[in-house]
Amino acid sequence: MINVNAKLLAAVSLAQSTDKTRYYICGVYFENGLMAATDGNIFTCAQEETGLEAGQGAILPISKKVQTAAKKSNASTVEIDDGVIKVLDGHHNILHMEPVKEIDGTYPNFRHIVPDIKGLTSSGAFNVPILDHIKDVAKILTPSRNKLTPVWIVGDNATDAHIARYGASEKIFSVVMPVNMKVKGEEAFASTGKPDWFAAA
Template identity: 25%
Template sequence: MKITTIVRADRMYLASLFQGKKETRYYLNGVYVHQHAGGINVAATDGHTMAVLREDVGMAVEPQIIALPKAALQVIQSKRADSKSHWLVITDEGARSRRRGYIFRHVLSDEEHLADVLTAELSNVVSLAEAWSGIVEIIDGTFPNYISVIPEIGERSGTPAIQARYMDRFTKVATFRGNAMPAMGLWARDQMAPVLVDIADQDDFVGVVMPVRCELRGPKMPAWAQKDVSASEPKVSSTRKARVTEAA
């Protein structure tokens, strides 16, 4: 038994909120875990929204599209108060499309190399603090080049229209780790460009939501939403107006 994947469990759970559910695009129905830029990227998208989370101390022997069972996701959600100490470990046990996975609590110590520790002491660690074990589906498919979708922040013009129902996913990401009043920033190059979602205090997260075609009112507000200038002018009685006119 060898470890093939190590990812902090909450990152897998949060990414799974963005994965697809359609059979026609089955390769989106999981979380893509792979090595990238000296660490591990955890990415998922359904074509409308996308989440990318960063795993700096994890392990990914090979790229995999991982679909966690509902029971595993429920366990991770139940451990949200201690989310930073729970890890998903996938081994090479089982068939290529069905691997044995574990979720357990392991607190990192200073200067600890997680992959080395768990590879050397897998059976002991799992048996001591196992929260869940079961079969994890590995989807055989090619995940799209999601990096190319992430917008570059530069000069911006226009206001994209976003379907409100998609923003709920980002709210869940923002509140999962205990932030009751999260702040989010939205950035886009133009009206039809992918929108970058930046969540405060979530340094391991990058989100993207695709805009929709919609007629917005634009920067000009209707008259009933603007300041009534006439209401701020001092009122003068008709008698006083007449006296002022006679004097002139």
């Protein structure tokens, strides 16, 4: 049986692919100690004791209904067992339940894509859909509307993969690729962050 934190699963599952030609990434990958998902553009991974033994792995599609239930404020855990997925509250009451079928395939080796950031030196540019995705993950992880989760996006340079970290959480991160963007005055923009037309007082 797989048993994981509902909010973490909801956040990770946002990255699963919908491209049926790459069916093996159309779900969340679970193994001992973590769960991960990617659509080829963004990768999100969370540390979590899934209940699987070392060497075991499973790819399971997470439906929109499961995501919605797992994001609820009273959602606590998600259990997956015998072809059924359940979203439970803190008292073990069922908030949502539906059948789920494991995806038969080999999940890509994702460990080599996670960069080892040496310093906060990047000025990367990111597409709006990537930023929207990061915002949606942060909203799921936000404990209350009055305490929004900040996000840091860091990388070694403007063209390599960056890591997005969510607040003070050590349990979840995303990997995103910046766009290759050439703009006039790129060096000045990277060093000062302000446009040429703005005159400092």
